[in-house]
Amino acid sequence: MRISLSEVRAFEDFIQRVEDDKVSAKYRFPDGDVNHWKYYADHPHFLMLIGFDEYVAFRNKRHFRDLWFADEVGGGSQTIYRKPSGQWLLLSGLPENKTYNSTFRLDNKETLRRWDLQSTWNDIPSPALEIPLSDVFKKMYAVADKFLDEEKTIWSPRLWTPSEQERQTIILQTSTKRLLTALKSEKMELADLSWRQLEEIVAEVLRAQGLEIHVVRESTQGGRDIIARGELIPGQEPLAIAVEVKHKKVVGRPEVQTAIYQNKQFPAIMFVTSGRFTAGVLREKRLADNQLRLFLKDGDALGDLIRDYSLAR
Numbered sequence: 001m002r003i004s005l006s007e008v009r010a011f012e013d014f015i016q017r018v019e020d021d022k023v024s025a026k027y028r029f030p031d032g033d034v035n036h037w038k039y040y041a042d043h044p045h046f047l048m049l050i051g052f053d054e055y056v057a058f059r060n061k062r063h064f065r066d067l068w069f070a071d072e073v074g075g076g077s078q079t080i081y082r083k084p085s086g087q088w089l090l091l092s093g094l095p096e097n098k099t100y101n102s103t104f105r106l107d108n109k110e111t112l113r114r115w116d117l118q119s120t121w122n123d124i125p126s127p128a129l130e131i132p133l134s135d136v137f138k139k140m141y142a143v144a145d146k147f148l149d150e151e152k153t154i155w156s157p158r159l160w161t162p163s164e165q166e167r168q169t170i171i172l173q174t175s176t177k178r179l180l181t182a183l184k185s186e187k188m189e190l191a192d193l194s195w196r197q198l199e200e201i202v203a204e205v206l207r208a209q210g211l212e213i214h215v216v217r218e219s220t221q222g223g224r225d226i227i228a229r230g231e232l233i234p235g236q237e238p239l240a241i242a243v244e245v246k247h248k249k250v251v252g253r254p255e256v257q258t259a260i261y262q263n264k265q266f267p268a269i270m271f272v273t274s275g276r277f278t279a280g281v282l283r284e285k286r287l288a289d290n291q292l293r294l295f296l297k298d299g300d301a302l303g304d305l306i307r308d309y310s311l312a313r
Contacts, residue, residue: 102132176201227240
């Protein structure tokens with residue numbers, strides 16, 4: 001992960017524009033008030049520097065329906081951050097200028113409960129974590145234009161921002177609508193698709209299942225055609241998932257083993273084919289190390305996802 005010096009200066013400029021009430025329309029509510037929350041949802045890497053290891057913009061509530069904060073927030077642009085200890089914190093207070101109230105407030109379940117019970121503004125409880133804005137800037141300037149190789153490499157928080165996910169959704173829906181209509185009506189088969197069309201179909205049906213999606217359009221990325229994030233096992237925390245798509249009649253064990261090795265830094269791997277897997281692949285799936293990490297989708301399973309897909313999305 002890298003933060004440029006220009007980003008740091010743009011952040012300082014945003015804080016100043018908030019103070020002067022000169023924020024652009026992009027970061028305002030329909031009624032004209034400043035929507036600070038959307039800005040931080042689009043720039044999560046600023047706070048990630050302070051020691052968090054996961055971030056989520058609370059847009060897809062189904063990802064977190066079983067976790068404590070599911071009933072505490074209403075959606076929109078609110079964000080949550082996870083500490084390395086595993087505790088999730090809700091970003092509930094933001095700095096509005098460089099001096100007064102210049103801290104980020106993060107709450108857990110107990111501090112939110114106390115907040116709800118407070119009777120006057122003089123009785124506001126302490127947050128679970130409070131981060132001075134000055135500390136964030138100090139860290140940002142210390143690492144500006146340096147590659148942070150000590151940070152996790154399996155996530156890039158900017159991929160999962162609301163703005164980027166909206167862009168991915170528009171691209172995928174535009175490119176796959178005609179194809180999915182034809183596949184659902186059986187006027188077309190998977191074998192009729194190009195390899196790129198198959199990748200986009202897989203990405204769109206996974207997105208429709210509630211996963212956040214990044215289609216890898218750059219050069220070969222170690223077998224990853226798609227990076228997804230979300231729940232594969234209901235009720236669990238979201239996972240980063242490497243997705244490899246093969247457009248061929250038969251996929252053998254060596255190809256799956258290669259994908260497992262190339263994506264060893266990912267918590268989960270999904271291998272999708274328009275054809276079928278050999279018996280060797282199924283034996284690979286049954287290995288103890290792969291049972292909860294390797295997910296297979298052959299042509300029949302992919303066909304089920306397509307039939308379940310709603311064209312009205």
